[in-house]
Amino acid sequence: MRISQARRRAIVGRTAWIALVAFAYVAPAAAQLRLDITEGVKDAVPVAVVPFAGQPEGGPNDVADVVSGDLRLSGRFAPLERADIVERPSQASEVRLEDWRLLKTDYVVVGRVAPDAGTVGFELVNVRTGQQMLAEQLPVAGRTLRAVAHQVSDLVYERLTGIRGVFGTRLAYVAVEGRAPNRNYRLVVSDADGYNPRTVAQSSQPLMSPAWSPDAQNLAYVSFEGGVSAVYVQRLSNGERRRVSARAGVNGAPSWSPDGTRLALTLSRDGNLDIYVLELATQALTRITTDEAIDTEADWSPDGRTLYFTSDRAGNAQIYRVSVDARDDVQRVTYTNSYNARPRVSPDGQSLAMVTLDRGYRIAVMDLKARTLRVLTDGSQDESPSYAPNGAMLVYATDARGARVLGLVSADGASRERLASERGNVREPAWSPFPAR
């Protein structure tokens, strides 16, 4: 669906900030990632989100804009264009079902912002049956209206799909500006829709591999600021960080254990790249792999007992699994294609996302029981897949028009979108866990 010119808002360029998402319906306040729908679900559910009463239309705080954008981002819904919404009901009782049926929409969201009461109220109406499926009064409670809108999106999404929404979660990614050899690197955290980018680290030396702690409070990442690689853990609330591994050789690919107490790491201190587990509180180090090959990119199963990792011990990069407690129990997982790397276990532990070489480097998902591989993307250099915490979508790095951008794909491959930076190149995205309820 093309975004009409009338929908575009002026972009206020702020050179210090990385581009964020620009939706069809939202006025980008600062440099935003632009959302392109490249392939939508054939049976995307039509839904109308009516501008909420009690606030001006347009601007970044337009609740209906944010909700429409979120539902579109999920790939499962086709929100009605605002120009096609001619009526302005703000309560379920004001919704004239016959009118909405003519527009062929299945659901209507209506609501109102009540600043005096400090609440945002809304209802979700099933157009065909007239049933009021949701009615909520949400306290603003010091949050931005965007944050409240994301909560509306979560509630609507969960009511209609049975799946928990991820619209209140965040992305971390690396933004690279400048041209070799004068690159500048930033570690950025933004809302899941790309809004509100915040630089949390920057360097003229490479930054890599952001990894969210399970409580979503910390980021582990790799920095070459000292001239060689080291792994840092940084607290996002105050920017405090500590260097947790600066051993001789490579320090890379941090991955948090599900209980948040350990990091799987790649170290080369014993001569070649191997997987180790670092106990954060004590700095106790346990070696996991001993093969002479490159062993790296470890990721934990949700029960914390298995590590999946990349190894080229068979002559080319493939994915293996090892039991954390029985380290001689190493099994190969991938046999399709000549290159499989960067395993990421789905939140429910049933699937494994990876980069596979299938005519191009593409994102694929393996069903761990059936051992079947489904290729989700069709780029030539798609990499760094990361699951949303509800397992329904992945973010990854891809190309668009010569620049590196972020891609979103549904876990079944049915829908695909892009988040493109206004400036520079964006890579290595990591989707945050759910915030603590």
Add this chain to the structure above:
Amino acid sequence: MKLIRVLAVAVLALGVAACQKPTQTKPAEPPPATTDAATTSGIDDSAAGARGGSGTLTPQQQALAALKTRNVIYFDYDSSGIPQEYLSVVTANAAYLIKYPTARVRLEGNTDERGSPEYNIGLGERRAQTVRTALLAQGVAAAQITTVSYGEERPAVEGHDEAAYAQNRRVEFVYPQ
């Protein structure tokens, strides 16, 4: 609308500002005036303490400058073997390091951009280690060599075609000042 400007920026210092990169030449410091009879460089071959005449390089600095055109090895796709045509690069750098035992070299391993970034750190490290092994085989002391892998993170040239990839699959010999 104001951006949320919580600046939790950790500004990170340049770590390698002082290193001599292959494409740069640091000009020689003019040596202090001496009351000795003027010594001319190029004749006195002793390493530490050799002092050139005003405006000239020491023998070691000359030798290092001569390496400027032989300080990078390029690799074939998905390979960490040193191609035949670059063995002379190994030999030239080994000769320098053996002659000047206090000299230190950092081998920087790199890959092209294809494939997974952390796995590419491994490939870059493997390339750097291969060159290190070749230097050791020629008699260079292990203490003179350090290695680092940048994987695909620090390409020499931008570009997404085979020509750019070929220039990025490399190990650089970097001599810190």
